[in-house]
Amino acid sequence: MEAMPERAGILTFSTNELPERDRVPVWREVFGRSISKLDLELVSNDPLLCESSIRALPDVTIWSSLISGAVTAKRTSSHLADGDDNFVLNIIRRGRLSVTQRDREVIPDEGAAFLWSNAEKGTLRQLETSDFVSVALSRRLLEGVVRNVDNVFMRPIPASTEALRLLRTYIDVLLGASAPTSPELLALSAAHMGDLAVLAIGATRGEEEVARNGGLRAARLQAVKSDILANLTQADLNIEHVAARHRVSPRYVRDLFNADGTTFGDFVREQRLRKVYRLLCDPMERRRSIGEIALTCGFGDISHFNHSFRRRFGETPSDARERAIRNPANQSIELS
Template sequence: MTSTMGPSASFRLTTDMVPERDRVEITREVYGRTVLKVDLDPLAPAEVDMRVRALPGLGIATGSSSEFRVHRSTSLIDSDDLILLALLDGTSVMKHRGREEPVGNGRALMMSGEEVGLNLIGPGGIRFVNMSFSLKQLSPLIGDPASVLMRPLQTDAGAMRLLLDYVQSIHEVGDTLTPETWHLAATHIFDLTALALGATRDAAEIARGRGVRVARLRAIKADIIAHGGHVDLSAEDVATRHRLSSRYVRKLFESEGTSLSDFMLRQRLVRAHRMLGDISHAGRSITDIAYEAGFNDLSYFNRAFRRRYDATPSDVRAASVKSVGTATDEEGKL
């Protein structure tokens, strides 16, 4: 299990890092009791790999899980949060408020954290996006929270699809984001959730104005960053992955006074700069690093790098080597 404390608390739980005899208990304590306040009983060998992030009024968990019986008893209830259960792969059955509904196959469900419930994860396990929302913060955006509980929500289109894509994308790069960016991201997540559930008229107008366009652009940028801004990733590729037209993707970047190609170039240069400044890559040639960063033309790489950083790739590498040498000399004097 790894964790990070910063503008938001986050950790990753993976059973591969835990002795087999302890997997069920650690999963139960760390995720079941800390995150969702539920009990977990394995129905197959326990395998879990998830990332969890806690923000003010919002919790996010993404990952995969083997087959479990997940249940909330009265003794574990300690909040009135609303919990969204969405599956990317696999199926489960939710029993809550006297009803039984499937989750998966393009459907998600919202349940109340202040009531008992049961979720049976199906054979083969699941890949999921789960979120918990402060009732106090979400209810003004959607009107009557009770109206959305145990109501099947389609995940393959509209605001719900955008919400899930956005959450996954921003979660992948979360530890690199500033506190201000995370605050903005949380606002967008609440906006998109309200739109997916049926926002009040005023909330919908606000959400469309500040959330949808920005969330789409943020998800696209996070996707490009995750792929290193690789040269083979075209506007058509990006558009297809996010279920948009390539023309709309280009217009999103134009709205910020830039272009998709410029943004991708910056990401490739950032990657190259990072490797050149990393002493662990000191044995590699600059040509090799440029190629790995997505540049097929070394002359173009050198020109673009110098325009971006006002220094040559050789300058950056030399400065990195010199700083390591200086640090070593200083240590020798102690």
């Protein structure tokens, strides 16, 4: 299926390189039939522009889509014959949608979400270019753990909902370049996503505690780690600032890392050392001194940096750089 090549477990689909007359038919046949389970119609005369990334996990499929202009997507009586009765949690990143199903209409705000049922006919009207992410959840996953699941679909879920906010972060990781690839981690990721979706939609009392101890904590840890990586070069990066940004206590962040088998400080140091090591092996960074590289990666004490580097990699920073110069084809050691 050339329209949907695979990259590290992630399928990509784009109409942009197709002839204009073929874009809607190909979307319907490739993406609409197998992924979104919808039909598509153009509202204007503008050509269809669609780019999507898809990842399938146990009991969960996620895809992000950027679709240009005004379009209408429908699930009709003929679609219901496919027997798919799963739910789809749709999260609006940007744009405007008007969604109708079972005489209910939702016009979600940016960042908000709504639950759609594949067991029902329905219409999604995209009023302008929109960027959204969808999470297909098996009915089996939701029944019994969500209060009155057939009654809560097509109800807006505010963007401020904590579980939804963390789910968005988790999705970005799973569709990104650093996404896990092992079957064990993918199965665990699927379970955590299910937990977060259940919390966002509305868990039963017993399952809510289970979900909070599983997917919510995992997503919070992932969000904290992403925050650290984004601010790694700041010398004053500390647990108090990170905790405040995520509206939790420093003790809670410490507990998250302890449960992960490490500490906040160890994680920060490890990521800074990895960054320094990569830069020392980069031919484009040869003119920069080792001390300058260490400082820009967040190390404020060069003596402490040198000691930490040697203990971590079994060689001095100078040795690492010289080895990379002598053998550019094998510039790095295993960073595990």
